[in-house]
Amino acid sequence: MTLLRDADIDPSPLRGKQVAIIGFGNQGRAQALNLRDGGVAVRIGLREGSDRAAEAGAQGLQVLDPAAATKDADLVMLLAPDEQLARIYDCISDALKPGASLGFSHGLAIHFGLIAPRPDLDVIMVAPKGPGSALRSLYAAGKGMVALAAVARDASGGAWGLALAYAAAIGCGRAGIIRSTFEEECVADLFNEQAVVWGAVPELLAAGFDTLVESGVQPEVAYLECVSELKLLAELVEGVGLAAMRERISNTAELGGLLGGPRLVDDNLRRDMRTILEEIRSGRFAAQLSEEADAGYPRLRESRRRAAASLLERTRQSLDRSA
Structure with missing residues (x-):
């Protein structure tokens, strides 16, 4: 196993890119705020009437409906609950620009086929190994959280570089990034939740x-x-x-x-x-x-x-x- 850190990672794949984060819960909030503090252009996609919209707006983040947030975004991170992702993808699929990247922080929706992304899209995962509240507090303290990173589809040839750059941008390169797969992350995480910690x-x-x-x-x-x-x-x-x-x-x-x-x-x-x-x-x-x-x-x-x-x-x- 190789533990990649900031010194090993090229941040340029994310430079000048627009990131849309769909969801503003545990991971969505933390990742969005870390990106913003690091100078990455980020906006939030939330359904109409979401009680998270006021919170995101109070943090100075632009809040749009999911399709509007997706339009023209280079990377769209789906950070809503797993069981909602198929419905959300159906709502935003037409808004995803050709050659965009679709990202996740958990492998379930892709590994078990809840979503079948368009073939022109890169499909990546950056999965911090802890709750969003800790990801945010560690980042604010100048520290980081270990994350798993994976690529399910590399349509552009640059998906792995983008995944690493994103992981570094949310602070995980400070602690270490482990290359994994959607299957490994998903199965191990679900097993831990059911058989051990939760x-x-x-x-x-x-x-x-x-x-x-x-x-x-x-x-x-x-x-x-x-x-x-x-x-x-x-x-x-x-x-x-x-x-x-x-x-x-x-x-x-x-x-x-x-x-x-x-x-x-x-x-x-x-x-x-x-x-x-x-x-x-x-x-x-x-x-x-x-x-x-x-x-x-x-x-x-x-x-x-x-x-x-x-x-x-x-x-x-x-x-x-x-x-």
């Missing part, structure tokens, strides 16, 4: 909390033990790595983890992880995402309702009020 970890925290409370432990104590300490673990792992993390905790905690961890993360769990990975690769999850969106997100709305009403959430709020 799927398994919250469920594990809630299960630990419930187990202690059911045994008679006060909810506040259970919350502090099973949820609050996650931040300390994350900071240690980020700062020194998994191996050194173990050396920085007590012998009691280290031995407890050694005895307890493998009992939970056993061959059954690893088998289930492989099943999740197979389902992602097959396209099953991409289909489920589209079905959920078409139905108005019933499972997501119900999940959010249950989480907001849970004892764990009420305990968190109680501790916040007491702090």
